Amino acid sequence: MRRLATIAAAVALIASVSVAVPAWASDAPLPPNKPDSTELINKMNVPGDVTKGLFWNGKTVTFHGEAIGEVMVRGDYAWIHLNDDAYMIKNVEEGAKLGGYNSGMAVWIPSAQTKTIDTYGDYQHEGSIVEIEGVFNGACKEHGGDMDIHATSLKVLREGHVVADPTPPWKAILAVVLAVAAGALYWAERKYRHIVAPNRGV
Amino acid sequence: MIVRPRKDDHLVIGKYTGKVIVGVGLLMVIPLLVSLGFGEWDTAIDFVISISACLVFGFGTQLFCRTEKDMNWSHGLVVAAGAWIWATALGALPHYLSGHAGSYLDTLFDVMSGYTTTGLYLLQDLDHVANGLNMWRHLLTYAGGQGIVVVALTFLFKGTAGAYKVYVGEGKDERLMPNVIQTARAIWLVSLTWLGVGTVALTATGIWLGQGPVRAFFHAMWVFMGAWSTGGFAPQSYNTLWFHSLTYEVICIVIMIAGSFNFALHWAMWSGDRKEIRKNVETISMFVTLTLTTMIATFWLAKANVYPDAMSLFRKVFYQIVSGHTTTGFSTVYARAFVTQWGTIGMVVTTIAMAIGASACSTGGGIKGIRMGIMSKAFLQDIRRMISPESALIAQKFHHIRDVWLDDGLVRSALTISIAYVTLYAVGTVIGVLYGYPIAEAAFEMVSAASNTGLSAGVTAPSMPDLLKITYFFGMWLGRLEFMSVFALFGYAWSIVRGK
Numbered sequence: 001m002r003r004l005a006t007i008a009a010a011v012a013l014i015a016s017v018s019v020a021v022p023a024w025a026s027d028a029p030l031p032p033n034k035p036d037s038t039e040l041i042n043k044m045n046v047p048g049d050v051t052k053g054l055f056w057n058g059k060t061v062t063f064h065g066e067a068i069g070e071v072m073v074r075g076d077y078a079w080i081h082l083n084d085d086a087y088m089i090k091n092v093e094e095g096a097k098l099g100g101y102n103s104g105m106a107v108w109i110p111s112a113q114t115k116t117i118d119t120y121g122d123y124q125h126e127g128s129i130v131e132i133e134g135v136f137n138g139a140c141k142e143h144g145g146d147m148d149i150h151a152t153s154l155k156v157l158r159e160g161h162v163v164a165d166p167t168p169p170w171k172a173i174l175a176v177v178l179a180v181a182a183g184a185l186y187w188a189e190r191k192y193r194h195i196v197a198p199n200r201g202v
Numbered sequence: 203m204i205v206r207p208r209k210d211d212h213l214v215i216g217k218y219t220g221k222v223i224v225g226v227g228l229l230m231v232i233p234l235l236v237s238l239g240f241g242e243w244d245t246a247i248d249f250v251i252s253i254s255a256c257l258v259f260g261f262g263t264q265l266f267c268r269t270e271k272d273m274n275w276s277h278g279l280v281v282a283a284g285a286w287i288w289a290t291a292l293g294a295l296p297h298y299l300s301g302h303a304g305s306y307l308d309t310l311f312d313v314m315s316g317y318t319t320t321g322l323y324l325l326q327d328l329d330h331v332a333n334g335l336n337m338w339r340h341l342l343t344y345a346g347g348q349g350i351v352v353v354a355l356t357f358l359f360k361g362t363a364g365a366y367k368v369y370v371g372e373g374k375d376e377r378l379m380p381n382v383i384q385t386a387r388a389i390w391l392v393s394l395t396w397l398g399v400g401t402v403a404l405t406a407t408g409i410w411l412g413q414g415p416v417r418a419f420f421h422a423m424w425v426f427m428g429a430w431s432t433g434g435f436a437p438q439s440y441n442t443l444w445f446h447s448l449t450y451e452v453i454c455i456v457i458m459i460a461g462s463f464n465f466a467l468h469w470a471m472w473s474g475d476r477k478e479i480r481k482n483v484e485t486i487s488m489f490v491t492l493t494l495t496t497m498i499a500t501f502w503l504a505k506a507n508v509y510p511d512a513m514s515l516f517r518k519v520f521y522q523i524v525s526g527h528t529t530t531g532f533s534t535v536y537a538r539a540f541v542t543q544w545g546t547i548g549m550v551v552t553t554i555a556m557a558i559g560a561s562a563c564s565t566g567g568g569i570k571g572i573r574m575g576i577m578s579k580a581f582l583q584d585i586r587r588m589i590s591p592e593s594a595l596i597a598q599k600f601h602h603i604r605d606v607w608l609d610d611g612l613v614r615s616a617l618t619i620s621i622a623y624v625t626l627y628a629v630g631t632v633i634g635v636l637y638g639y640p641i642a643e644a645a646f647e648m649v650s651a652a653s654n655t656g657l658s659a660g661v662t663a664p665s666m667p668d669l670l671k672i673t674y675f676f677g678m679w680l681g682r683l684e685f686m687s688v689f690a691l692f693g694y695a696w697s698i699v700r701g702k
Contacts, residue, residue, distance in 0.1 A: 072412030145514030178254030185261035
């Protein structure tokens with residue numbers, strides 16, 4: 001009996017570690033981008049002087065973020081979007097604290113390289129975290145003045161995963177109570193609608 | 203003497219407000235179905251709660267406010283303004299229950315922004331929002347563009363003479379058809395036809411651009427709703443920059459301009475009067491102001507050497523200015539790029555385009571083309587008077603569906619509303635400046651809110667002060683309903699307290 005209990009305890013310990021490690025790994029913070037998307041958008045050579053162009057314009061940057069939405073393949077190249085915001089590791093449905101708007105960069109990259117990205121982020125998925133290296137364009141000549149990065153290399157830092165969004169019981173109870181109340185009021189309104197207050201004119 | 207409203211007045215206002223809110227609840231069935239289709243169960247429950255809450259309110263008020271009395275003008279105005287507030291409070295439930303909003307105030311802000319077709323938002327982590335909630339965001343703006351009262355008029359009001367009063371209270375006064383309910387249905391006929399054509403065009407383009415068919419379809423429908431209603435919501439945080447496509451932008455520009463036209467103009471074109479688009483004072487006014495603002499912005503940004511070539515320059519400038527002028531709020535630049543790339547002059551020109559805005563009786567906001575046209579004509583008339591002999595009779599007319607003689611009453615009315623808009627813009631700007639924002643950014647943001655545009659220079663954010671959120675909230679509401687209904691609602695509240 002004692003042996004059985006020991007084995008059960010060992011199995012439970014191994015199982016909990018095997019569950020906990022990936023969870024810990026997926027939640028582990030990544031070092032911030034240098035520069036991050038906010039800096040790429042905002043930083044100027046001379047503050048307030050638009051004629052001087054963006055500081056990072058034309059420079060090679062290394063940038064990582066959550067692949068979001070989808071890949072849009074356009075021939076040999078493709079567009080992906082990488083978000084380096086507060087929801088890069090974990091999104092709101094997984095319990096991330098609200099941390100402002102999304103923020104990220106559009107990336108133009110050889111389409112063959114995007115095949116290593118297995119998941120793009122949306123409501124039901126946390127996208128793969130991808131690191132790219134490429135040239136930042138404050139206003140890209142090839143793409144009608146869009147702000148983008150033309151990437152030459154891509155590395156998946158962390159694979160994406162499916163996100164569950166369970167419904168708390170109080171929501172289900174509230175839904176039933178309100179639906180019943182709405183039905184009852186509809187019935188009562190239909191039954192008593194012909195009994196109206198006397199019209200005393202305008 | 204202020205007359206205190208009687209029980210009858212409360213009953214009639216309650217009854218019709220209830221009808222509008224039932225309409226809002228029924229509208230939520232569409233996002234509920236989308237949620238179910240995508241297997242977004244938690245979001246689906248959020249919509250069941252929200253629909254039920256709307257129906258409880260709607261049937262409850264109709265049950266307790268039973269009356270056969272029809273609406274008078276003040277009732278219509280109060281119902282229009284009041285229904286928007288209730289529709290906002292209850293329409294915000296799906297946003298709040300999603301967990302993506304920092305506070306209930308933020309959700310109220312977003313829903314008012316949707317109904318008023320503004321497009322500013324405070325929802326966080328938009329890129330991970332459920333399809334059902336995205337459907338609701340865009341449906342809000344699509345229904346709000348036609349007018350949520352028009353929604354209710356179309357489906358829930360039956361042959362009431364008072365319907366016209368509540369329709370006017372929502373900032374619309376064109377009668378396309380002899381009967382106001384037929385007019386509301388005509389507005390829907392035009393809008394739904396455009397929805398079909400626009401969605402097909404954008405879906406095909408989306409697939410060609412590399413989107414999957416399902417995403418291409420939903421993005422197309424939502425982007426259409428954002429463009430046609432001149433709302434400016436988009437399903438991704440990148441707005442329409444997401445698509446990186448000149449073709450997509452051109453289609454959006456066509457829809458934005460069409461959406462900014464007066465429904466009476468649409469109806470004239472629909473009825474075969476193609477010449478109306480060339481003769482109408484609003485299209486002429488918009489053509490002039492759009493050309494001028496585009497030229498000035500292009501000149502400035504060319505001088506500043508922001509964009510690498512003439513094509514990129516024109517593409518960026520024209521898209522943002524059309525978006526601002528039609529009060530849509532779509533953008534293909536990052537919000538802060540208005541500050542860091544466009545600079546003060548670029549922002550001021552965009553602010554002027556937003557302040558002028560779209561056509562009257564359209565889905566757009568702002569001072570409106572017809573008022574700009576009337577004021578310009580009146581100005582020219584005065585100059586002609588000055589240089590003509592005293593005995594000369596100087597008459598001026600303009601064309602809006604039919605030829606209309608310019609009289610002092612029309613000019614005064616156009617000036618009054620224009621001054622009200624400018625005052626609203628100024629008050630909000632001052633509040634922004636008092637919070638420490640640079641004046642160009644504060645003016646850009648307030649004009650964007652009060653003209654129901656939705657372009658942002660980065661001031662609007664979940665972290666901005668609550669008072670500024672409230673200022674923009676009221677700016678959106680006042681701007682959309684063109685003041686009178688909101689003043690009537692305040693007057694009604696005042697008369698309850700102080701009336702005799």
